Amino acid sequence: MIRKTPGWQARLAACLSASARADFGFGQLDCALHGASALAAMTGVDLAAPYRGRYRTLRGGLRHLRRDGYADHIALAAAHLRRREPGEAPQPGDLAVVETEEGPALAVVQGASLYLRSPAGLGLLPVSRASIIFEVP
Template identity: 45%
Template sequence: MTIVRKDDWYSSLSQYIDAAFRRPFAYGEFDCTLFAAGAVEAMTGVNLYADYAGRYQTLAGGLRHLKKLGFDNHVDYAASLFEEVHPSMAQVGDIAVVDTETGHGLGIVQGSRIYVAQPGALGLGLVDLLQASRAFRV
């Protein structure tokens, strides 16, 4: 599958992030994977999780859906779709992997920071790009 950014990707991404900024975290509705997938959809028009959004309520449930696709986790799924780049080379709109208390989380690069959806939080948080352990070019 070839995923290409639309001509108006930047404004579409900005509108998506603005709409997500105060959204509460909820597995299967608005978690780190669905946040990143929504950003990809805003930039490219490709919905990577159309069949799975709303069909799980826990991290374990989301991982079960990914295992059905043949992936151990959401990071492996992202790695199968996008070119991996060193985090220092990540650009606006790329997917970044950050290590969390519950495992790896996905976020969206915005300059020197990463927007992330956080369990137990309302809306998006910001993490320094230097905290990314991996990154994928969208």
């Protein structure tokens, strides 16, 4: 089971800080890899390891995921993390799904905010924008 390890808060903060400073790039730092990097920082488990650096477009990333049996990056997260029930309070470090113009994106819960990586940078959205919350225990 994927679980946060001691010291996860500091590692998550460093991960989010690095995400804010780095350039966006599919296969390097996109919304899916932002969520996967946060998960890896907290737990040591990198669900995106097989995909990092192997695609340069959203379509290319989806092609790799589909070859492995996942419809998309949300399905990959769903295969490994429990979905919180409606009304169940999200916790810091949980992963959230946010609907964007480009499709569903992964964001990281921090208090009442979601940290979402997009081509424009690291943005903040209210937790109420999440359509799904995945627990990172």
